Amino acid sequence: MNALLPLVVITPLAGAALALAMRGSSRATRLIAVTTLAVQLAIEVAMLARIDSGGVMVVHLGGHQAPLGITLVADRFASVLQLISTVVTLAVLIYAIAQQRRDARPDGSSAAFYPAMLVMSAGVTDAFVAGDLFNLFVSFEILLTASYVLLTLGGTAERIRAGTPYLVVSLLSSVLFLAGIALVYAATGTVNLADLAEKIGDLSPGTAGLLQALLLVAFGIKAAVWPMSAWLPESYPSAPAPVTAVFAGLLTKVGIYAIVRVQTLLAGGHERFTVVLMAAALATMLVGILGAIADGDIKRMLSFTLVSHIGYMLFGVALGSQVALAATAFYIVHHILVQTALFLAAGLIEYLRGTTKLAQLGGLARAAPLLAVLFFVPAMNLAGVPPLSGFLGKVGLFEAGLSQGGTWPVMLVVGGAVTSLLTLYAIVRVWGRAFWRPTPLTGTAIAAARGGDDSAVSPMQAERVVVLDAADHVLPGAPTVQPPSRIRAHVLPAKLPRGMLAATVAIVLAGVMLTVAGGPIYGLLDRAAGDIANPDVYVSAVLGRP
């Protein structure tokens, strides 16, 4: 059974190679990509079942025992995150296939899309099972390199501009991480996480603190923790909708996962940096959500809420108790599903209207009722409206904070509640503008088209006129590199492609399932938190002690 562990990393990589080799046929690459992820998903389900009953799964690659060899480790926490990541990636892939079949562009950008998605999936999976810091570094590089490609797909001026800060910031964080690894090795002579957990206690507090701080900064950049979060709302929104959705769901969570590992394994039982992390969590929540309130574009607004809600997870990690870690794990799973669902819904809005700017949107609730539901449910879930999973996660975190007591935890509980209310405000603002109010240009457009008599125009016709009108406004100001075919595809979409809808419905339903099956899932995550709150479980499994 242990052979499954390397397979979850190898499968998507092999799929990527195969998809690249078959890039001439888009039908074949799509089939390969979907099959690969389905196989990966099946392996992960089997792994989770096995790990939940049989304990931590460890593989020493090439038979070299820890701490010398490369070790892959999967405990319940890693296994759950792997599974949910692959579910999200698969749904986004189906969404992307449906979108590309509708408005296929002749620029060949889709040839790189499927291999890059599979490589990113391999990188994310590898990051979750990496048993040593250097393998973690390599997996970060795998997923980052794939993400550079995905973010700048097609190479338009706008995407290159948005990709630049992402690339530079990621490079800087990689260099910091690598320097951190060098210093860790110089100080302890090992990079194996389990071995480090034992040896870090022998270091002087100053040295251990420096190493921990360096790693936390490197991972904090990846997780978009304030004040290292400014790159995210700059770069994510301009990518293609499926790419933004999968980035928003997964990449920052990998950073949070790494922070969890550092705080539980390498902190050596000290309360170092707890206050720093809590202050960063509070600032991340509040600064992020204020950005979301100020922004007039749905995709940028969602990027800001993404940053903001990283604060909740960081709060749970900083608390560090089993209750808090269980709530964090639940929040991570909830947030992956909800944020992806919202970005997919935003992609549907963009498909239908050609824009996600609030000033140009309106009347969507009547024009696309199903889309309205698909936006409304995860949006309320994000804001934490009972009884949805966002509420359960927040209650768990607040309970953990209040039971711990003290100035900072209580301040964070208050800050979290305020952030939750402000999220609701930001969401309701989008809902009111994009979905409920009449389309902003209706009056003039109809008047122009009908010579002032607008009584005979049905609502359906009105929508069409407005969309055409909006497209006329877009064309002259649009960057010249944007191919006209793409704009035309957005002018009169008859309706949303079934594949895109199905993928979004699946992710929204998965988010709702998290509420419906909240008890068993929370129980599983509580057991996972038990594993990570007690480093001995991890250490003795890796080092082969009974």
Place this chain on the structure above:
Amino acid sequence: MTVDLSLAVAIGVLFSIGVYLMLSRNMIRILLGYLVVGHGTNLLLLEAGAWGQAPILGEGSPSTWADPLPQAFVLTSIVITLAVAAFMLAMVYRGFLHTRDADVAEASADEVHIDDGGEE
């Protein structure tokens, strides 16, 4: 383990030059800065392990061997740096084709969407 001071100074110099270059707005300078910082990090990795003879079984004793693990790290890191630098060059070139300028493009005014309260 002894630490070679000249190497430590070299690492410091490489890091400062690299960080200075990365703070520029010019993408070529950022790329050069990344490469210089990358080399500084590689030296740091090398410095983290023991120096000595080539670690070949049957020749010498483990106490006189160099530590091979950081050397393996450095090799991996060099390969990654090469790949990322190649991607970045391609990206800079594509950006140059769009703007005829290797500087980091600023967001134009119509790309920043501060909400002004709508049009109602």
